[in-house]
Amino acid sequence: MTYRRVASLKATSDFGRYLTDLALELPFDEEVILGEGAPMAQGVAINGLRIGNRFAILPMEGWDGTADGRPTELTQRRWRRFGESGAKLIWGGEAVAVRSDGRANPHQLLINDATWPELSRLREQLVFAHSERFGTADDLVVGLQLTHSGRFARPNDQKRLEPLLVYRHPILDGKFGISDPVVMSDASIEQLIEDFARAAALAQRAGFHFVDVKHCHGYLGHEFLTAWDRLGPYGGSLENRTRFLKTVIDAIRTSAPGLNIGVRLSAFDFVPFRGSEQEAGQPEPFDGTSYRYAFGGDGSGVGIDLSEPGAVLDLLASLGVHLLCVSAGSPYYTPHIQRPALFPPSDGYAPPEDPLCGVARQITVTGKLKRRRPDLLVVGSGYSYLQQWLPHVAQAVVRTGGADVVGIGRLALSYPEFVADVLAGRPLAHKQLCRTLSDCTTAPRNGLVSGCFPLDPYYRSLPEAQTLAQLKSGKRAH
Numbered sequence: 001m002t003y004r005r006v007a008s009l010k011a012t013s014d015f016g017r018y019l020t021d022l023a024l025e026l027p028f029d030e031e032v033i034l035g036e037g038a039p040m041a042q043g044v045a046i047n048g049l050r051i052g053n054r055f056a057i058l059p060m061e062g063w064d065g066t067a068d069g070r071p072t073e074l075t076q077r078r079w080r081r082f083g084e085s086g087a088k089l090i091w092g093g094e095a096v097a098v099r100s101d102g103r104a105n106p107h108q109l110l111i112n113d114a115t116w117p118e119l120s121r122l123r124e125q126l127v128f129a130h131s132e133r134f135g136t137a138d139d140l141v142v143g144l145q146l147t148h149s150g151r152f153a154r155p156n157d158q159k160r161l162e163p164l165l166v167y168r169h170p171i172l173d174g175k176f177g178i179s180d181p182v183v184m185s186d187a188s189i190e191q192l193i194e195d196f197a198r199a200a201a202l203a204q205r206a207g208f209h210f211v212d213v214k215h216c217h218g219y220l221g222h223e224f225l226t227a228w229d230r231l232g233p234y235g236g237s238l239e240n241r242t243r244f245l246k247t248v249i250d251a252i253r254t255s256a257p258g259l260n261i262g263v264r265l266s267a268f269d270f271v272p273f274r275g276s277e278q279e280a281g282q283p284e285p286f287d288g289t290s291y292r293y294a295f296g297g298d299g300s301g302v303g304i305d306l307s308e309p310g311a312v313l314d315l316l317a318s319l320g321v322h323l324l325c326v327s328a329g330s331p332y333y334t335p336h337i338q339r340p341a342l343f344p345p346s347d348g349y350a351p352p353e354d355p356l357c358g359v360a361r362q363i364t365v366t367g368k369l370k371r372r373r374p375d376l377l378v379v380g381s382g383y384s385y386l387q388q389w390l391p392h393v394a395q396a397v398v399r400t401g402g403a404d405v406v407g408i409g410r411l412a413l414s415y416p417e418f419v420a421d422v423l424a425g426r427p428l429a430h431k432q433l434c435r436t437l438s439d440c441t442t443a444p445r446n447g448l449v450s451g452c453f454p455l456d457p458y459y460r461s462l463p464e465a466q467t468l469a470q471l472k473s474g475k476r477a478h
Contacts, residue, residue, distance in 0.1 A: 003354040005342065006387045007435065015389050024360045027396035028389070034425040039399045040391070040406070041423055043088075043139060046377045047260055047322040049209060051405065052088035052139030054398050055419045056379050058325070058407040059092030059145040059212070059264070062109055063444040069097070069110025071122045074449060077458070078413075079122050083129035083140075085412055086420030089405055090126065091325050091379055092145025092212040092264070098192075098199040101164065102148030102220070103155040105444065111146070111199045119144070120206035133420075143262060143323075144203045145212040146196055150220025151178070152332060158447045164188075166223045167230040169293060171272050171284050172333065186232055189244060192220075197251035200259060210260035210323060213248050217338065218330030221245065222266050225295040225312070238308055242315055249319050262323030263316060267309040267365055268296030272333035275349025281336060282352065296328075296365075304361075306368055313373045325379040325407060326366040331441070337361060339409070340385040341436035346471070347445050348438070355385045355436070363393070367402035377404045384411040387433045391422045410434045414455040431455070443468050 009015045012030045019026055033039060040054045064074040071079075075094075082090055096119070097103040097110045111119060123142055131137040151163045151172065165181045173181065184192070200211045215221035224244045227235040234243050249261055271291050273281035283301050290299035298305040316324065329338035336351050340358030344350055351358075362382035370378040380403035383390050394406040411418055415432035422428070437454050443464065444450040451459035453468055 003342065003351070005435075006356075006385065006389065007430075007433075009389070012392070015392075019356070022354055022356060024356060026356070026360045026363065027393055027400055027402060029392050029396040029399070032391045032395055032422070038423070039395050044377065044404055049141050049260060050139050051141050053086075053419075053423065054394075054405050055085075055087040055423075056089035056091045056325075056405045056407040057082045057085055057087045057412050058379075058381060058409040059094045060409055060413075061104055061444075061450070062094045063105055063107050063448075063450040065107045065109045067106060069100070069103070069108065069112070069115050070118050071109060074451070075109070076122060076125055078451075079126045080129040081416040082412065083126035084133045084420075085408075085416050085418070086134065086423055087408065087412075088140050089379070090140070090142040091262070091407060092143050092214075093123070093126075095145050095147045095214065096199075098146050098148055098195045101155050101162065102150070102153055104147075104149040104152055104219075105154050105158055106156055107449075111144070111202055113202070116202040116206050119203075123207055141209045143210040143212055143260075144206075144208040145214050145264065146199050146203070147214040148192060148195075148220040150223055151176075152219060158444075164220065166220065166227045167235065171286060171293070172218075175272055175274075175284070175333065186234065189234060193244070193247050193251050196248045197255040200252040200261075201255040204256040204259045210262050211252065211256075212262045212264050212323075212325070213245065213252070214264055215245060216264045216266035216327045218266075218332055222295065222330075225308075226269075226293045228292055238311060242312060245312075246315065246319060249321060253320075260323060261321050262325065263321060264325040264327055265309065265312065266295065266328050266330070266338075267306070267326050267369060268304045268337075269294035269329050270297065270334045270337055271301030273336065273349060273352070275352070277344050277346065277348065277350060279350055280352045281349035304365065306365065309369065310372050313369060313376065317373055317375060322375075322377055323379075324369075324373075324376045325381065326362070326369060326403075327381045328362050328365070338382075339436075340382060341438055342385075343435075343437045345438040345441035345445055348441075358382065359385050363397060363402060367397070370401065370403055374401075379403065379405045379407045381407050381409070383407065384409055384434050385436055387435065388428055388430060410436070410440060410452075413440055414452040439468060442472065446471050
């Protein structure tokens with residue numbers, strides 16, 4: 001299937017007509033408002049935090065830490081660029097494992113007694129870069145995302161899964177060759193809860209304004225939400241399936257009094273998809289008439305029911321959580337709904353729909369959840385594919401109350417000055433816009449560092465760029 005490239009939509013009328021052709025309802029302002037009255041330039045305050053504008057940098061998994069989980073120069077460069085971006089909310093920085101067996105790759109950052117001072121310095125570098133560029137960091141809010149990768153843990157070897165499961169999954173176990181899994185006991189879950197609380201206390205000591213208790217993308221927190229088949233206190237009813245989340249939050253309140261807490265949530269999911277770089281993704285077949293392992297799904301495997309996600313938001317509000325970042329799906333088995341892209345990574349599949357459909361789906365769901373809980377500060381995801389039209393959509397979303405803040409992920413790697421340019425009214429540097437070529441995923445999937453190899457001259461000059469080009473060339477040849 002072929003879809004129009006966003007870069008080919010030169011005028012607002014072109015973009016509007018194409019949305020009509022796709023029958024998509026996507027908030028869109030023809031003109032981006034500039035100056036003090038600009039919707040995206042307005043500050044927002046919540047629970048003692050003051051965020052200077054409506055842009056956020058979203059967390060991305062890092063692949064360039066040391067073997068013992070400390071940041072390297074590549075990590076520091078990335079965080080400095082986040083600070084220079086102009087966004088006033090740094091949602092989590094990047095995924096940081098609360099203990100070594102929870103790392104998604106052997107070079108992911110790790111927070112413990114030995115590493116937290118370096119994470120503190122990493123935050124300080126980001127804040128200093130922001131202050132130097134914009135004059136103040138008083139309205140900059142920086143969080144740290146805490147994670148355990150669970151089913152997708154690869155702590156020692158990039159090519160070898162060492163999964164810790166909440167339950168046996170009828171499709172994912174076979175899809176990822178999990179033949180001898182470790183299903184966590186209730187006692188081991190309770191230990192992990194203590195590890196999250198300890199990590200949060202260290203993050204507070206390191207100066208972070210909040211921690212994100214990650215519940216998205218198929219990692220361990222997200223998997224708890226679909227533990228229908230698990231027996232005991234962590235499975236079955238929604239009360240039990242959210243017990244891990246609730247207990248972690250309670251434990252953080254005890255270990256880190258006064259620390260703000262956020263949750264990045266995959267608010268909906270689909271049945272896993274299969275395909276190849278040349279073959280459009282298709283849903284995996286499943287037994288029975290209803291698929292219940294997609295949180296926020298309607299049982300069909302490819303539909304949405306926000307009843308349970310809405311109940312989770314109610315729970316978060318009752319627990320005094322004020323920060324929510326809405327995402328969807330998983331990069332491992334439903335990437336087209338999680339991070340819409342025209343070009344798949346090496347282990348992905350060709351898009352089964354125009355990626356704009358995936359963008360619109362996330363924006364629509366986020367708006368529905370925001371309207372359900374207007375008291376939460378809600379950050380939206382999935383915007384990078386919009387490219388030059390991102391400011392028009394972001395402004396319309398914020399202006400109409402579909403989200404409080406718009407998050408930027410991959411685009412921050414290729415074009416770190418994007419937010420600053422938008423807010424200043426400068427022409428966009430179109431050659432730096434992320435075109436979702438997915439090299440930032442293909443590289444780490446093959447054991448290389450992650451970065452924007454096509455558009456960032458620094459990464460383009462690294463030896464890994466040549467290795468990546470050879471990998472892609474060899475794959476095409478076959």
